[in-house]
Amino acid sequence: MKPVEILVVGGGPAGLCAAIQAAEMGSKVLVVDRNRALGGQLIKQTHMFFGSEKQYASTRGFDIAQILLDKIDQMENIEVMTNTTVLGLFEDGVATLEKDGKYIKVKPKAIVVGTGASEKTLAFPNNDLPGIYGAGAVQTLMNEYGIKPGNKVLMIGAGNIGLIVSYQLMQAGVQVEAIVEASPTIGGYLVHASKIRRMGVPIYTKYSIKEAIGTEAVEKAVIWQLDDKWQGISGTEKELEVDIICISVGLSPLSELLWQAGCEMKYLPELSGYVPARDENLQTSVKGIFVAGDVSGVEEASSAMVEGYLAGMSAAAYLGYSLYNTKELREDLLQQLNSLRHGPVGERINKGIASILIQSEAAASTEA
Amino acid sequence: MLESTGIPTQQDIDGVFPSEERMAKGPVVIVECYQNIPCNPCYTACNTGAIKEFVDINDLPNVDHSLCNGCSLCVSNCPGLAIMVIDITFSEEEALIKLPYEFLPLPTVNQVVKGLDRGGQPVCDARVVKVINSKALDKTPIVSIAVEKQYAKAVRNIRMGE
Ligand SMILES: Cc1cc2nc3c(=O)[nH]c(=O)nc-3n(C[C@H](O)[C@H](O)[C@H](O)COP(=O)(O)OP(=O)(O)OC[C@H]3O[C@@H](n4cnc5c(N)ncnc54)[C@H](O)[C@@H]3O)c2cc1C
Ligand code: SF4
């Protein structure tokens, strides 16, 4: 069995920051990611990020990933395994990893889970036709492989991801015929909505897809208006000639490993699905297992990074490591999370977190 | 309205435009950021103090147009592409508008393009005066266009190829 001090599952912004912070405090870290490259969602994001300077605001997503990866490269006590999936976290503390069909067992002393979130799907007639993608798949095609997915697209969902991916599709030369959104209002940031609107793309709120039409692949999409009970209103149908339908109706936390490890879980709509109970230091109900980023509640890269630093700090502190200024650093991270979550969106997040927060003496552990 | 269409109302727009008096003095920033989101690079980019420090990062930007010199540093730093600079004194008939533009190909100087409004509808012709795409702008080029003064408040984007 491979000896490991801290296992970080997932190399997105949360996992990378956890690794950096834990390594800075002196612990040995193994970062495992199932993708071929580290960076998680960041490597697909070509737009500038929000937040403040501390979270690299106004820097593009893939550039933020590079900044974090450069730091990781310089740290000798971080080992990285890509193309490696963590299959199981067991109650006896053993983790199983799979790489190239081979299984590896490790027994870390602490674990930070930063597995992110997965895309939700949407049921409608013919949703299995070729040409229907999740927004994440479209981004991977365009921004990782440089492949234009088609010529005309209908985007379903006007949350930030739907809006941003629409914009990126336009930058790639794909025409966005329309964006439909079932809610009465646009869910994503209005600055994103406005920049798409002024390109001439209509955003239909209280609209959804009725069906996709096509024989071999998507040829048309039929959209219709929804009533107050979210039911389609017949007679309001519009036919759009599109060869791609892109679904972006939200993410849910990828929390299987936490279930398996026996963490206490709760369904919270504010955090987009089943999420682990955790204390202020991001330790779950299972001692030695910490969480950070979208897996603990779908939010943003900015907060995922801050949570990552905090979880990495807590994991290292759990093993007895500290820095001369651990306490100040921790205060600063909590302060950053607080200010990011101060707005209307953050209020919801805070409400969700408050209802699963574990109040424990462990919350004072990094202050020792 | 803005929440359901993505298009700010005339009232929204009037609320963020500087006074006629200030406009008449030369280039000035227009910050069209109408929603409380956790973001503040416009403040960090501005050297003149025209965009005030955020008390809470979720605040709307607080702009003192009298301190703005129209340098347009904030334009390419805003992740929402919500900022532009207008110089109503550009010439007798024309106003100059500096817009962030992240599409290829970039227009060329003297090219005549369509000026689009906030709904993406063409409202007038616009002549490209300058295109800056320096490294400092980090892939958010700034395109300066000249439009007839009466359209200065309506134009928010450009389209080529017509
Ligand atoms: C289109 C789009 C636009 C966005 N725009 C912004 C923005 O402007 N500003 C902002 O702050 N945020 C933005 N976000 C959100 C942001 O990208 C995410 O909140 C952030 O990436 C979450 O970080 P994470 O580390 O928790 O998860 P992720 O980035 O999803 O990383 C999780 C990683 O874990 C790996 N993994 C999962 N399961 C396993 C396993 N079992 N074994 C091994 N590895 C595993 C995955 O391969 C992945 O690399 C955007 C997201 C999208 C999709
Ligand atoms: S144009 Fe220049 S001076 Fe005016 S607000 Fe922007 S950065 Fe500040």
Ligand code: SF4
């Ligand atoms: S940088 Fe842009 S989006 Fe962010 S607060 Fe300033 S104006 Fe709004």
